[in-house]
Amino acid sequence: MKSTGFLKLFLxxxxxxxxxxxxxxxxxxxxxxxxxxxxxxxxxxxxxxxxFSEPNPTMNAANSGGISTPIIGTLLLTIIGMIIAFPWSxxxxxxxxxxxxxxxxxxxxxxxxxxxxxxxxxxxxIFGIALFTNPMFSGLSFMIHGINRAFGRSFLVAGIxxxxxxxxxxxxxxxxALKSVQELYREASIALGASKWQTTVKxxxxxxxxxxMTAATIGMGRIIGETVIVWLTLGATxxxxxxGDYSWWNPLGWFSILRGTGSTLTSYIYYTSxxxxxxxxxxxxxxxxxxxxxxxxxxxxxxxxxxSSKNFEED
Numbered sequence: 001m002k003s004t005g006f007l008k009l010f011l012x013x014x015x016x017x018x019x020x021x022x023x024x025x026x027x028x029x030x031x032x033x034x035x036x037x038x039x040x041x042x043x044x045x046x047x048x049x050x051x052f053s054e055p056n057p058t059m060n061a062a063n064s065g066g067i068s069t070p071i072i073g074t075l076l077l078t079i080i081g082m083i084i085a086f087p088w089s090x091x092x093x094x095x096x097x098x099x100x101x102x103x104x105x106x107x108x109x110x111x112x113x114x115x116x117x118x119x120x121x122x123x124x125x126i127f128g129i130a131l132f133t134n135p136m137f138s139g140l141s142f143m144i145h146g147i148n149r150a151f152g153r154s155f156l157v158a159g160i161x162x163x164x165x166x167x168x169x170x171x172x173x174x175x176x177a178l179k180s181v182q183e184l185y186r187e188a189s190i191a192l193g194a195s196k197w198q199t200t201v202k203x204x205x206x207x208x209x210x211x212x213m214t215a216a217t218i219g220m221g222r223i224i225g226e227t228v229i230v231w232l233t234l235g236a237t238x239x240x241x242x243x244g245d246y247s248w249w250n251p252l253g254w255f256s257i258l259r260g261t262g263s264t265l266t267s268y269i270y271y272t273s274x275x276x277x278x279x280x281x282x283x284x285x286x287x288x289x290x291x292x293x294x295x296x297x298x299x300x301x302x303x304x305x306x307x308s309s310k311n312f313e314e315d
Contacts, residue, residue: 035292042289045282051290055238055268064280067287069239070268073155074224074294077234077264080159081223085167086216090205092167093174093215098200117168125232128161129153132233153235154259161233162226166219173218177211178204217302221295227266235261236271265291 053066092113100106181204189199205212230236240262263271269287272280 038285038288038292042285042287045286046289050283050286055263057238064272064283067265067268067283067290070263070265070287071290071294073234073240073262074264074266074291076155076262077158077162077230078220078223080155080258081162081166082216082219084160084163085170085219088163089167089170089215089219090174090212092171093178094200094205096171097175097178098196098204113168113171116164117172121165121226121228122232124161124165125229128157128164128229128233132157132160153233153261155234155240155262156258158230158234161229162223165226165229166222169222170215170219173215174208174212177208177215180211181207213302217299220298224264224291224295224298225266227270230264230267231270234263234267236263236267237261238263238268238271265294 050066051071052068054069055067056063056065058064096106096110100109185203185207186199189203190196194202240257240260265287269284269291272284272287274281
């Protein structure tokens with residue numbers, strides 16, 4: 001009997017701890033392996049001219065240019081997607097966490113969020129193309145049997161589609177962050193005379209700041225790393241130019257650029273890889289390295305603000 005009890009204790013404690021350590025080690029090793037592989041193959045191709053010059057559609061590596069417009073396209077698409085998705089996600093999370101009742105309507109709402117989070121990105125991309133064929137979203141339009149329709153590919157279309165994709169992930173993470181706030185904080189605020197809305201805005205949301213920033217990071221990371229939606233709704237053209245042949249940095253062409261096609265780092269990587277049309281693996285590895293650097297910097301910034309917020313709360 002004692003040996004059986006000892007065996008159960010061993011399996012429950014030590015074996016479980018061992019499996020946790022193994023899973024952590026495998027994850028860490030895979031992460032380091034990916035970074036090392038991309039660093040070794042990509043660092044030699046990264047240079048100021050590669051970062052700040054525009055790409056050229058050519059098979060000659062010497063004349064292929066750089067990745068300036070894919071970098072700008074990545075940042076622009078991320079900003080558009082987050083401006084649309086984050087406020088709606090946070091508002092939905094506040095409603096579900098602080099105001100929603102446990103009834104059938106709330107249950108259907110949660111089911112809808114879960115279903116949307118599981119929809120393949122290819123389906124969301126096709127939905128975006130079908131929905132945003134209005135010429136106001138795209139600068140390229142055509143006539144079909146007397147009906148004016150748009151090309152369906154632009155930064156606005158891709159940004160709205162990206163927002164639809166990341167909305168359930170940001171909302172669920174924000175909701176968990178809000179739920180993690182101790183009920184004692186809410187009770188103390190209401191006891192001091194604050195309303196429910198004042199308590200939510202001035203107590204609950206600031207306390208859950210770290211989790212909310214994590215949700216924003218998840219959303220930005222998904223937008224930055226997405227390829228299918230970019231390829232189908234943005235057009236994946238290597239350069240982006242507004243009407244009148246304005247460059248992307250010229251304010252006169254900004255609105256037309258939003259309604260025009262472009263590329264991101266992920267679509268550029270696909271295009272220049274052997275799987276795409278460019279067949280320029282050195283350029284692809286260089287863009288991969290820059291993409292990983294952007295993701296790391298993004299996480300460091302979020303961690304910095306989270307750390308600063310934590311210290312402020314402790315003080």
